[in-house]
Amino acid sequence: MVMEQTEIKEGADFPATNAREQPINRLFGTQPAAWLYLLPSLILFAVFVFYPLFRTLQLSFFLSDSKGLPTVFVGFNNYARLLSSPEFLASAGSTLLFVLYTVPTTIILALILALLANEKLKGIGFFRTIFSSSMGISVAASSVVWLFIFNPSAGILNRLLSLLGVTGINWLADPNWALFSVSLTTIWLHLGFTFLILLGGLQNIDEHLYENAQIEGCGYWYRLRRITLPMLSPTLFFVITVSMIDAFQTFGQIDLLTKGGPGNATNLIVYSIYQKAFINFDFGMASAEVIVLFLCILLITALQFKFGERKVHYQ
């Protein structure tokens, strides 16, 4: 018996067509009509993404008036001011810490919950609903709830602590605890969404793979390590990327819980941008900070794709 031994070729060589060589086709490809279909989303992107981005970039090279209109061209002066300001450096530091506190914790917790909720048990649907419920609650509503929870005198956290005989913590006003408290709220807030995506990923894994492993006598951890995690890796990669970007852009819960305080302990980058632009009316510097944040996220995401994606198995 003979088997097919042909190698699978990457990108088979198609014969070059004459049409490709014509300039109009070089610009629009061999199927110019495709652009017509892309037009609606291109217009939306142009209006809501590319144009604002371009204006922000432009603004970051200018001083501005209080309406945000550019007045004097200052080149990279805004960037220089920004990068040498201790307030910005503190902000960047808190943001990094915040990402470090929230992203891994959220994903690990959500993964554990998703693994539990993926078991075939009676009444598991109830837990699936509960675990994903924080997805349906707005940032504003949950921040208000957490304000009550964190309340130094009446909040449930401090009451629990006092039951244990520990003195209460001023969760949101203590510079040592404020970032932690905001992170806690954020983890809770993002848990539902992350859980749901991971559960969806788990349910997509072919049941027969586990049945085969069961027959072959593979233990739980072996199955988790050799089947579940590799098969879940595209979903995990997606969740990690989105959570990182999300964490870098946190704004709502800061505004509602701490307003960047105490001191500058929770003054994350997006909040500091907001303050610069809409409280100090320093639009030029705020724009420069936006661009810096944008480049940082771009860089981190690019690095993730370069190094993380290698470990990802796509079907």
Added chain:
Amino acid sequence: MKSVELIDVTKTYGNGSVIIKNLNLSIQSGEFFVLVGPSGCGKSTILRMIAGLEGMTSGTLLIGGKPANLLPPSKRSLSMVFQNYALYPHLTARENIIFGLKAHRIGKDIVEKRLREAAEMLNLAPCLDRKPRQLSGGQRQRIALARSIVSEAPICLMDEPLSNLDAKLRARMRSEIRRIQRKIGTTMIYVTHDQIEAMTMGDRMAVLHDGTVQQIGRPIDVYNHPDHTFVASFIGSPQMNLMPAVYDDVQKILRIGASWTITRELPIAGGEVILGIRPENIHPATHPASAQNKAIHFSANIIDTEILGNETQLTFLLDHQTWTAKWEGQWTIPDQSAQEMVILPENLLVFDRKDGHILYDPKRSQKVEEVTV
């Protein structure tokens, strides 16, 4: 190698539907046993209960003579090949094959030796380093087989392993699986909906219908002596002609339809019956059978002929009932022309019209007593 025995096994799913009713099977050690039946009759459920992937509602499972109801799947000394192969898409063929061995921390030398043997047996060497999606359907199928071989489990379960392959490859894999089973000597429990696989591969087969066993026996015995109209129609292609008839036990006449009669004494009570005859037992008038004086001659209008290489399938009408005949050779017969045909009475089977059970099988007395359980 180990035997497998199912005693009074019943399976009910949560919604209350009874899928398997009082199943009794006894599969000998080293036997190639085929479970065959139409889709949805409960074949996979039986296999999964043997594997321990599905619980039994009641009944006993013995593996190697020992009760196995409560054993986890890994302790039942079996391997399984799934219909969709259940290969790990992120692992290479090699890693797929030794997946289970690695989990058991079996020594490297042994793993390598078994892998080499299995790869050789199945001609897998060139594709060991590829991932499943880079393999053809037939290669994936063989990876799944190899995985089951290297486990060296005494019992092997296969759930329609060939149904995703094209006809040619299927024919080749039929004999290949059979060859490997003979060589290794595993007890094989093979599920299929394809009666050709059941006929060609099994030492014995069980024909299932709606969760009950209709008949168990060697393929040729089941083919020649079906116990039931269901078995008669399910096994054999083209299927057996089954026609409603009435036996008059006073005049000793079998009436088929309105105008056809066969005068013959049958050892059965009179009443409504079903007459069965295999297409290959309806011969042209030129056949040597027509020389026998007990031969039954008749003439019918041919409505269709299909020449399949060296045999010809004819469709004809007797009293608005469609019959099929299979003749050797290539016959070109114009449609709507009358054709003389002949049948021998010893090839006629008579079934009860109410419950479908066999009433009269002239050749049955001559056959070897089948192994019944």
